[in-house]
Amino acid sequence: MGVLEIRDLHKSFGGTKVINGFSLDVTELTLCCLVGPNGAGKTTTMDLITGRQKPTSGSIVLRGDDITALSEHEIAQRGIGRKFQVPAVFRELSVRQNFEVAYSREVNPFRNMLRRRPAGFSAKLDEVATLTGLKDRLDVEAGFLSHGETQWLEIGMVLMQNPAILLLDEPVAGMTESEIEKTIVFLNELKRTNTLIVVEHDMGFVRQIADVVTVMHMGAFLAQGKLSDIENDPRVREVYLGEPEV
Numbered sequence: 001m002g003v004l005e006i007r008d009l010h011k012s013f014g015g016t017k018v019i020n021g022f023s024l025d026v027t028e029l030t031l032c033c034l035v036g037p038n039g040a041g042k043t044t045t046m047d048l049i050t051g052r053q054k055p056t057s058g059s060i061v062l063r064g065d066d067i068t069a070l071s072e073h074e075i076a077q078r079g080i081g082r083k084f085q086v087p088a089v090f091r092e093l094s095v096r097q098n099f100e101v102a103y104s105r106e107v108n109p110f111r112n113m114l115r116r117r118p119a120g121f122s123a124k125l126d127e128v129a130t131l132t133g134l135k136d137r138l139d140v141e142a143g144f145l146s147h148g149e150t151q152w153l154e155i156g157m158v159l160m161q162n163p164a165i166l167l168l169d170e171p172v173a174g175m176t177e178s179e180i181e182k183t184i185v186f187l188n189e190l191k192r193t194n195t196l197i198v199v200e201h202d203m204g205f206v207r208q209i210a211d212v213v214t215v216m217h218m219g220a221f222l223a224q225g226k227l228s229d230i231e232n233d234p235r236v237r238e239v240y241l242g243e244p245e246v
Ligand SMILES: Nc1ncnc2c1ncn2[C@@H]1O[C@H](COP(=O)(O)OP(=O)(O)OP(=O)(O)O)[C@@H](O)[C@H]1O
Pocket: 013, 016, 018, 036, 037, 038, 039, 040, 041, 042, 043, 044, 045
């Protein structure tokens, strides 16, 4: 079943066309890696899906509902969760409190702490803390976490909101080798119960997580398939790897 349908998306900044008729279908419980050379339009596409930017034309449909005209906030409420490259956790709160803030969607974390814990919180906390490998770190202040743990916390905070689809921008940027290894295991576990779009440059990482790879070039769809097919596609090699011959 299709979770997200992007149809003929266009976006111009001033007179410059950045997204040029891009379409994409994302199927339930798949992890789709969005790749392409620098400036291909990957980040702008993520911005359009989340409502951070508005398309010049085209449509974005989430589980049958057209969300193109909704605000960023409304789109988040409909279930599109995004984790940016730069972590945005509350450093002075514990890991548990960060999860709690995300679960209740209370924007003021201190007001949130005065409230009673909402029903279902404990079960969700247990599920997400286990998945992100942070179960033993729940009482640690987020400011004391390693870079990798901070990234996992932020992904976990998005998961606390039960997103219909989770968007990740370069999730392993700046991570150590062992943190990358853990993230690969975690994402492979996560995609059993979640639908994800991951923007990523590192093909070694893409190889170990992707069900399907979508290649963008100059703001348009270029190719889609398994990484092994994509790597051998001469059009992809030419634009992405700079070498038309295999
Ligand atoms: N706000 C903006 N105003 C003008 N041009 C922009 C704006 N945002 C992005 N662009 C341009 O749009 C093009 C696509 O940028 P985008 O960041 O989406 O590409 P990308 O595929 O994510 O690239 P990278 O892999 O380098 O992050 C680039 O040429 C960029 O300079």
